[in-house]
Structure formats: C-alpha cells, structure tokens
Amino acid sequence: MEKIQVKASRTYDIYIGRNLLKDAGMYISEILPTCKLCIITDDVVSELYKDTVSQALSDAGFDVHTFVFKAGENSKNMETVHNILEYMAENEFTRSDGIVALGGGITGDIAGFAAAIFLRGIQFIQIPTTFLAAVDSSVGGKTGVNLHAGKNLTGAFWQPSLVLCDCDTFSTLSxxxxxxxxxxxxxxxxxxxxxxxxxxxxxxxxxxxxxxxxxxxxxxxxxxxxxxxxxxxxxxxxxxxxxxxxxxxxxxxxxxxxxxxxxxxxxxxxxxxxxxxxxxxxxxxxxxxxxxxxxxxxxxxxxxxxxxxxxxxxxxxxxxxxxxxxxxxxxxxxxxxxxxxxxxxxxxxxxxxxxxxxxxxxxx
Ligand code: NAD
Ligand code: ZN
CATH class of the missing domain: 1.20.1090.10 (Dehydroquinate synthase-like - alpha domain)
Incomplete structure (x- = not known):
C-alpha cells in the first residue's frame, strides 16, 4: 500500500491500495472521533459498495446514515446539494460530524461541496471508486456543481480529511x-x-x-x-x-x-x-x-x-x-x-x- 501526504490548508493522507473498503472504519477512526457519518453515493455505487463501507463504519462505532442520488452529470447541481443539506439537518448532523463521499468524481464534487457549506464546513472523507476519481478529483479540494450556463460554475475549495483509494473497486468499471x-x-x-x-x-x-x-x-x-x-x-x-x-x-x-x-x-x-x-x-x-x-x-x-x-x-x-x-x-x-x-x-x-x-x- 502507498501512503501520500498532502500539506495544504488541511494536512491529510491518501492511501492507495487494494481491499481497503472493509477497513474504512479503522482508517477513519484514526482521524475522527466517534460521530455521525453520512455516506453520500450514487445509485450505481450504492448497489456495489455501500453495504461494505456502511458495515465497516458501523463496526468501528460510527452512527451511519446514507444519502443516495441518481448517477450521472445531470445530478451534479444545486438541487442535489440542497437535498443533501436538508437530509443532514433533519438527521441533526452537527459540526463535529462528517461526510463520506463514496463514488466517482461526480459524487466527490457534490459531497465535498455539501461538506464545505453545511454548518459553514464539516469534515469529509473521499473514497474514490472510479479511476478518474482516484487519479484526479478525490485529491486537491476542488468541490462544486454545474449551473445551466456551464461546468463547475459554483463551488468551494474544501480539502478532504482523508482519501482512501481501493483500486479493487475499478474491477467493476466498464x-x-x-x-x-x-x-x-x-x-x-x-x-x-x-x-x-x-x-x-x-x-x-x-x-x-x-x-x-x-x-x-x-x-x-x-x-x-x-x-x-x-x-x-x-x-x-x-x-x-x-x-x-x-x-x-x-x-x-x-x-x-x-x-x-x-x-x-x-x-x-x-x-x-x-x-x-x-x-x-x-x-x-x-x-x-x-x-x-x-x-x-x-x-x-x-x-x-x-x-x-x-x-x-x-x-x-x-x-x-x-x-x-x-x-x-x-x-x-x-x-x-x-x-x-x-x-x-x-x-x-x-x-x-x-x-x-x-x-x-x-x-x-
Ligand atoms: P462519475 O462519478 O459519474 O462515475 C462514472 C459512472 O461510474 C457513474 O455512473 C457511477 O455510478 C459509476 N461508478 C462509479 N464507481 C464505480 C465502480 N467502482 N464500478 C462500477 N461503476 C461505478 O464520473 P467520474 O468520471 O468518476 O467523474 C467525473 C466528474 O469528476 C466530472 O463531473 C468532472 O467535472 C469531475 N472532476 C473533478 C475534479 C476535481 O478536481 N474536483 C477533477 C476531475 C474531474
Ligand atoms: Zn478533468
């Protein structure tokens, strides 16, 4: 397994390896105390990996909630972000709770943006499951959504607290x-x-x-x-x-x-x-x-x-x-x-x- 550290407005580690999803709870508990975690994922990735990650987080003592949206670039908008914020507020998430972005670049961009603005910013963890998200979007803290006028026209710089890249997840990609x-x-x-x-x-x-x-x-x-x-x-x-x-x-x-x-x-x-x-x-x-x-x-x-x-x-x-x-x-x-x-x-x-x-x- 490889470990790479980023020192930006937040310092965080990126783990790159295989078979890491089942240990997600262990890695996250190293950086976050026991809290509520909202797994944000799309409907395709939810079917494939949500249960493994959810179980791993529960086993580590986290109170796990899940928000699933429809896969695809057409979901990368303010409406999805708004629905996430409302869901977390209804479930009484506080500033010490966190978000887990489980999926490709679209999930990471949406979930990271929600993390950046919910209660003026809570921590989030990136678990990239596409090759693109692993090599690019999960690192660096650019989060955001599209507007009708164009791509990524609204967003925030908001660094994750951890990136867990399990390359085994690429085996289910087309x-x-x-x-x-x-x-x-x-x-x-x-x-x-x-x-x-x-x-x-x-x-x-x-x-x-x-x-x-x-x-x-x-x-x-x-x-x-x-x-x-x-x-x-x-x-x-x-x-x-x-x-x-x-x-x-x-x-x-x-x-x-x-x-x-x-x-x-x-x-x-x-x-x-x-x-x-x-x-x-x-x-x-x-x-x-x-x-x-x-x-x-x-x-x-x-x-x-x-x-x-x-x-x-x-x-x-x-x-x-x-x-x-x-x-x-x-x-x-x-x-x-x-x-x-x-x-x-x-x-x-x-x-x-x-x-x-x-x-x-x-x-x-
Ligand atoms: P994506 O998140 O839509 O994933 C592509 C498709 O693969 C989706 O249908 C998803 O459900 C499915 N999928 C995800 N993981 C899977 C798996 N392991 N097995 C099977 N199916 C899986 O798209 P993407 O290509 O990962 O990301 C593209 C987005 O990333 C664009 O919106 C782009 O603007 C953004 N991006 C952001 C940054 C950044 O720095 N923030 C950098 C590059 C790209
Ligand atoms: Zn790109």
Whole structure:
C-alpha cells in the first residue's frame, strides 16, 4: 500500500491500495472521533459498495446514515446539494460530524461541496471508486456543481480529511468509464511527466484487463503505480498553488475545450472522453501555430489510439467557442490556455478571446 501526504490548508493522507473498503472504519477512526457519518453515493455505487463501507463504519462505532442520488452529470447541481443539506439537518448532523463521499468524481464534487457549506464546513472523507476519481478529483479540494450556463460554475475549495483509494473497486468499471480516468492520467503525463506518459503507453489497455501485470520488476502493480504517480503530481501542484491562481492551472490542459464539448453534448459525452478530445484539439492547434517544440499532437493521438479512445469531436469551432466563453477560466477579455511544449512540459498562455475561435478551428 502507498501512503501520500498532502500539506495544504488541511494536512491529510491518501492511501492507495487494494481491499481497503472493509477497513474504512479503522482508517477513519484514526482521524475522527466517534460521530455521525453520512455516506453520500450514487445509485450505481450504492448497489456495489455501500453495504461494505456502511458495515465497516458501523463496526468501528460510527452512527451511519446514507444519502443516495441518481448517477450521472445531470445530478451534479444545486438541487442535489440542497437535498443533501436538508437530509443532514433533519438527521441533526452537527459540526463535529462528517461526510463520506463514496463514488466517482461526480459524487466527490457534490459531497465535498455539501461538506464545505453545511454548518459553514464539516469534515469529509473521499473514497474514490472510479479511476478518474482516484487519479484526479478525490485529491486537491476542488468541490462544486454545474449551473445551466456551464461546468463547475459554483463551488468551494474544501480539502478532504482523508482519501482512501481501493483500486479493487475499478474491477467493476466498464472500459468506457475506466477510459475517463485514462484521459486525466495522460494529461498528467503531458503536463509534467514523460515517465508517466511512457508507463501508460507501455501498459495501455492491459491496465484495465490485467491490472496486476507490470513489466518493470520494481513495480508489482501497474494500476497502483499509475495512481500513485498521478496523485504525487497533483499533490505537488496543489501544495504550490492550492487556490488555482498559477501553476495548478496546468491541470486544465484539454479542459477549456473539454468542458465546452461536455456542455454542447448535454453531458452525454463524459468528462474524461471530452478532455481527451480537448487535449487533441488544443495540441493540434498549438502545433499548427508553431507553439510546440515537438509534435505533441501526434504523441497524444498515438497514446489515445492505443487505448482505443473515440476522438472525433462532433461540434464546430463556433459551437465550442460559444460554450468555452462561459468557462470559469475566462478572465475579462482573455482566457488562459494550457499549451504543450513537449511531452512532460506544458505552459500557460493568456489569449485574447477574439482569437479563440480561430485557434479551436485549427485544432479540429
Ligand atoms: P462519475 O462519478 O459519474 O462515475 C462514472 C459512472 O461510474 C457513474 O455512473 C457511477 O455510478 C459509476 N461508478 C462509479 N464507481 C464505480 C465502480 N467502482 N464500478 C462500477 N461503476 C461505478 O464520473 P467520474 O468520471 O468518476 O467523474 C467525473 C466528474 O469528476 C466530472 O463531473 C468532472 O467535472 C469531475 N472532476 C473533478 C475534479 C476535481 O478536481 N474536483 C477533477 C476531475 C474531474
Ligand atoms: Zn478533468
């Protein structure tokens, strides 16, 4: 098992291993005294893992309540948050009680936001069950929901008190949902780490079908190694720039266009799939305008192909630009784009919004 510590506005540990759910009570009781815990989960994950976690928490002496919402991005809104807050108030949760987010990134974002605002903030624990939530959303304290106008337009920075990542839960994911996490892992490779990019290229689809196989003798478990490397990269960026005003923005690589694709599709294109297309569009445009040192577009296209990613974007530059301009990464008349210089290094470029459509067009 791997243990990684984050020192931000809150200091907390991330455990990455296998067969951890049944010990959730033990890990949580190390950081929280006996209290009420509200497990927040969606209806799919509830069927799979709620009983195990609920039992583990009860056995450790916690008073366990559960709130289940309908799975999917269309639940990531204020109404779900409102229902959670009302449920916890009715059940007399106090400031010393906590929330357990059990599920993918959508659950973590909703539950974390509820934790941030209930009684002006209570503690919460992330138990990610998708590859995406493990490598990305469960760490770093960005919580929030979508508004009609766009993705993640309301939220709070609110760090978890513990992250328990049980990689055995990935065994029940469909390949499509697994791929969503692959997109974020590829993102870390492109922005910071050629080593991670090559690790992903080496294992490609076998990460999903034979997760324990690793050709490097010093790594016995490829999935854990990938999650660990991603989390370390995210931890370092978050510790340097928790509030996302500088270097943390590198994590937005592929996201300005990715969020626009999600929005244009009415959220039928999932986050990771949209980010994969977004990374391709931005890197092709950057290559076309001579802004990269090496051909990152071809390298990203190659790695996405080895995972069999669907990568054709069905929207026009005009549609994407309209949606992108509602993105929160816009600041007045400019937008900060993340551009690849070579694999393992990206940089931030402030761009006038009047140039965005032509830029996106060059990437399609
Ligand atoms: P998700 O939470 O909807 O999970 C995808 C689907 O998988 C859901 O239907 C869920 O019920 C199901 N599922 C979850 N775990 C499962 C398991 N172990 N076995 C079988 N099915 C399972 O989506 P996601 O891809 O995990 O997260 C996407 C969200 O994360 C987006 O809203 C995105 O904006 C957000 N995100 C947030 C951050 C952050 O820093 N806060 C970072 C990246 C992405
Ligand atoms: Zn993302």
């Amino acid at each position: 390949y499509e949902i697994f791929l969503d996490g692959v997109a974020e892992a590829v993102k870390y490779g492109v922005i910071i780490s050629l080593e991670l990019f090559e690790l992903l290229l080496l294992h490609n689809q076998r990460l999903f079908s034979e997760p324990l196989v690793n050709e490097k003798p010093d790594h016995s478990d490829a999935v854990i190694e990938v999650v660990k490397q991603c989390v370390q990269i995210k931890r370092d960026l978050v510790m340097e720039d928790e509030q996302d005003t500088g270097i943390r923005q590198l994590l937005n690589f592929g996201h300005t266009v990715g969020h626009a694709i999600e929005k244009c599709s009415g959220y039928t294109v999932t986050h990771g799939h949209a980010v994969a297309m977004g990374m391709l569009i931005i890197s092709k445009a950057a290559h076309t305008f001579g802004l990269c040192k090496t051909d990152c577009f071809s390298a990203i296209e190659e790695i996405l192909k080895t995972f069999n990613f669907p990568v054709t974007c069905p929207y026009t530059a005009e549609e994407l630009t309209r949606a992108a301009l509602k993105d929160k990464k816009r600041a007045g008349k400019s937008i900060t784009l993340v551009l690849p210089e070579y694999i393992g290094h990206c940089y931030l470029k402030k761009t006038d919004i009047s140039n965005l459509e032509a830029f996106i067009k060059a990437g399609l």
